[in-house]
Amino acid sequence: MAGPLAGLRIADFTVHAAGPFCTHMLAQLGAEVIKVESAHRPDIFRKPHPVYGRMGAATFDQVASAKHSIRLNLKHPKGIALAKQLVAQSDVAAESFRPGVMARLGLGYEALKAVKADIVMLSVSSSGQTGPHSYFAGYAPLFGAWGGLGWLSGYEDGPPVEMRHVMDHSVGLHAAMAVMAALHRRRRTGQGCHVDVCAREVASAAAGEALLEAAAGHTPRRWGNAHPRMSPHGVYPARGDDSWLTIAVADERAWRGLLAVIGRPDLADDPRFATEAARHTARVELDAIIAGWTREQDAEDAAARLQEAGCAAHPSWATPQIAGDAHLRARGAIVDAPEPDGRIRAAVGIPVRLSATPPRGIWRGTPQLGEDEDRVFGELLGLDRAAREALEAEGAIC
Amino acid sequence: MSEVKQEVGPLAGFRVVERASGVAAAAAGRLLATMGAEVVLAEDPAGTLLRREPPLIGEGTSALFAYLAAGKRSVVVEGEEALHALLATADILIDDTPLDQRALLGLDAAVIRRRHPRLVHVSVLPFGASGPKAGWRGEEVNLIHASGEGYLLPNGLSVELFPDRPPLKIAGHFACWQAGVAAALGALSALWTGTGQFVDVSVQDAALAVGAFAIQRLGDGSVEHRTTRSFRFGGVLQCADGHVELLTLEERQWQGLVKLMGEPDWAKDSELADPVKRSSHGAAINQRIRAWAASWKVEDLVARAQELGVPMARYNTPADILAGPHEAARGIFAPIEVPGVGSLPVFTAPMRFGPDALSLAGPPPLGADQALLAQRHAEVA
Missing domain, CATH: 3.40.50.10540 (Crotonobetainyl-coa:carnitine coa-transferase; domain 1)
Incomplete structure (x- = not known):
């Protein structure tokens, strides 16, 4: 095993997107993540998803990759007993059911603590483990709506905007960080704990300054692509169909650089644009001048020239451009991952690079359901072939 | 200090x-x-x-x-x-x-x-x-x-x-x-x-x-685009005094939504019984849902939706969050x-x-x- 978290073991009861993204991050960092499913209740990626036009199981699922897989029937008493044996051998137990479900299954924090005194239990949920709305079901667009980020996003004169999968995965990223904090405390004090990560609060965390504005009696506004200080700042049309260039002028160096690149050094002396504050006041006028230039430019070429001149710029990239990008591939932010038939596809790598203990990364694709039972039931839990067959016959492993 | x-x-x-x-x-x-x-x-x-x-x-x-x-x-x-x-x-x-x-x-x-x-x-x-x-x-x-x-x-x-x-x-x-x-x-x-x-x-x-x-979808053979990655129906709805988010991904949630809307005749159409066929009529369904939601007050609608197990959330302003009982x-x-x-x-x-x-x-x-x-x-x- 390799990676900074080599030696840590996680019993992974999470489903859907947010929870599995958390354990996927920790798996890439080297933790041994054992994903618990059953043939009766497989995770969504093993089923057709007509909304996305997928009529069978996914051959590769990002958030399930780099994990081990076992089957356990959590509706069967012996399935629950095995789950507890697994937790007893683990450092972390992660779940993302509605609050209360784990306790009803007999796998609540107290029950897990009874089999592993210093267990770090992670619960990821829509609205948290406590509070009057804790039972609310939710998906990413609802987290974004409850948490304020949805209302704050959008064109100034338009409706709020629906947050999508980035919201789920952000929840998972926060959860991975929180699990590491809890493990550090366990190492220092010997104490485990129950970590509660609340998705709607993750949406609020990314909008904390707007919440503080409101608390101070101000009314936060919807800025669209504009910025409360910078101008020019935004997403400008570039040459070609649906091609866009982002520009953000953070300081005088960037302003001078921009003017040089667009061939308008005269604007430096224009009183309408003399200071940052003046440019911000005149931003509609200024945006029209900038857009007049960007419309004739190739987005990639213009971004490179603006960067050369010290001005932040980048094309607005569609997914295929990202998957093929040399910079992202050089950094391992985009990696090649294996399909079961050996084909290679682009996947997203772990977004941290460690010099001395590099992450393990996506060392395998999506495991087959129950692929690692010899290792987990056999070696880890010490069950022999006959015992496993009996448990399968009883429906505890299925 | x-x-x-x-x-x-x-x-x-x-x-x-x-x-x-x-x-x-x-x-x-x-x-x-x-x-x-x-x-x-x-x-x-x-x-x-x-x-x-x-x-x-x-x-x-x-x-x-x-x-x-x-x-x-x-x-x-x-x-x-x-x-x-x-x-x-x-x-x-x-x-x-x-x-x-x-x-x-x-x-x-x-x-x-x-x-x-x-x-x-x-x-x-x-x-x-x-x-x-x-x-x-x-x-x-x-x-x-x-x-x-x-x-x-x-x-x-x-x-x-x-x-x-x-x-x-x-x-x-x-x-x-x-x-x-x-x-x-x-x-x-x-x-x-x-x-x-x-x-x-x-x-x-x-x-x-x-x-x-989005990279996952690319590998599955689809290039996402903002104009096409919407859910077939639901999403952002304008109410009388604000916006809500509605998302029904499971059959029982759709049934709850039909009940929430007062069991209108159009929702009983046999064409809408099957989830995949229903999705193909998403635009027409959304027209109906938007017209129906427009007269509701956000608070009343969200409370009723939660009772019926329909995933719906108010688009909270920062002030709403500061005053929220759950928060x-x-x-x-x-x-x-x-x-x-x-x-x-x-x-x-x-x-x-x-x-x-x-x-x-x-x-x-x-x-x-x-x-x-x-x-x-x-x-x-």
């Missing part, structure tokens, strides 16, 4: 030195501070740029800085040696100094490694510390569009209304915040090994990581002292390590903890 509460977060005992002029590195420090680490801003005499960054909530008081610096300490560091004296007592350094300025300040990776071999040195830059774009500048708007999600926004109602407008960023600093979380995760993972090392975090990488689903019960806002403004409730953190919310102190005035530096000097000497 600035007031720092004595509540014990899980990272109590760790020291972090933060040099941040941007949101991503400051967010990393903020998350570590809220989880109990002692986070010391090592500022230039003029103070970090974030102290002046809008939105402002008073004469020269930045809401952004107050939010991001809550719970931290501040020392003014003049000269390389003072900085290194501070670093000698730290577990983690978080730095977003542009690459070409690091050597000048004694902050390049080789120097840090030689002088502080046990330190976890976390670099947080727009495009990271290596690769062809390592020297590129990037603000939030550039980075959310360099990582994929920007091009895919807005979706649903907003793009239907404004199909010709430029794609849209998420409000605030979503991409930079993800990098903050990734940097904290990277720091804690490196610290776990006991080996001092360099941790390279890029805002573009972190925002791309949470946007992994109050969970205690997610902590009163902090914001210099020049007074006591204000600030959002603490989206994670907790037991039933109680994490606590937080206010942002430090510039150099409020200068004594810390002198003390460290003495210890080191």
